[in-house]
Amino acid sequence: MCLAVPMRIVKIDGNSAVAEAGEISQTIDIQLVPSIQLNDYVIVHAGFAIQKMDESYAREALELFEEMGRIS
């Protein structure tokens, strides 16, 4: 029940939105993340968006991994 996964917002309609991840598409409630916009990635848990993913931190981590890949 604790599962929370990143999904992309493809449609917004008031307090709800449609979010997608791969083949899965789901209607979610977005009241907990007021600043949501189309194409944002959010973490979805129990039918709710609970946070927006931060792209700059994600890139930072990935760059580090790339570097690790080069040295390993």
Next chain:
Amino acid sequence: MKYVSEFQDRNAVQYLAASIRERVAGKDLTIMEVCGTHTMAIARSGLRELLPDQLTLISGPGCPVCVTDVSYIDRAIALSRMHGTVIATFGDLMRVPGSDSTLEKERANGADIRIVTSAMDALFMAGQKAGQRVIFLGIGFETTIPTVGVVIQSAKSRHIRNFYVLSSHKIMPPAMKALCEGDVRIDGFLCPGHVSTITGPAIYDDIVKQYGKGCVVTGFEPTDILSGILMLSKQILAKTPAVENQYKRAVLPDGNPRAKEVMDEVFESCDTPWRGLGTIPASGLKIRDAYASWDASVQIAVPVKESREPHGCRCGDVLTGRIQPEACPLFGNPCTPDYPAGACMVSSEGTCAAHYKYGFHRK
């Protein structure tokens, strides 16, 4: 970016695992992964095989289904037997053993029990079932609590009077502190990523200050988990415990302020029983008086007999890291995910279920 596959990079996984092995060589460390989703992710990805023998990973009490007390299940069952009542619950709770029944058995005997994947679905159900009352079984940690809060607020603003929540919500830090006071060796904590998404990392400050244990907020992909373990190992070996955040892409310094506001508006602190840990002061959240009309424990009186734990189940010892599931005499026979004797075998995030499903033997 999809925020998933990128964080499963094989080369990075190998590099991180090698760094951990190098660092930990000759030392002896015990790390607790507090969160059931970490337990499951570690089991599924086979990460344990990459880690050195001297690094012991133990699972903690961070699976809400597993720590739900028997008395709560008994109360939910008693409510389900009342006339005109629909129970709405997350599916995981269906097979958790109460004193002498489960919600699944009650449903087979005619009780109206529906599985929902969101508290909001339970509220919609109430809207469609005038004349009946819908009771949502509210369990979960900080990750889930704000979603239930939003739903209770919606019930109020839409004047939906036949919707109730039976709240057994719990917060993580008091349970971690209780473990620090216990007799199980823990050198540091991999802290639950999605609890921290809501709260921010500061909730672990006291654990560092009072108990000197490192706390690394960690994500759920293989590179996240290994990075978290590496950060924590460095802290432990250098004796510089601190709160660090490995999962910055989802955990901001303040967490999610809107979600915290909702949680605070609808709920207040209370003592609550944890399966395996007993009653921990100020570790639960109950519904505030302003929302008492939607609180099943206030509005619906129902007699419940004294509860008893399933015979022979050692969930309590599993949840506190005292034993590995294989040490329980019931593990695998008769206790399996199809016929669970205890809560830890029910939820897919339960430690016993993870051990059974992935058949690994912990080092």
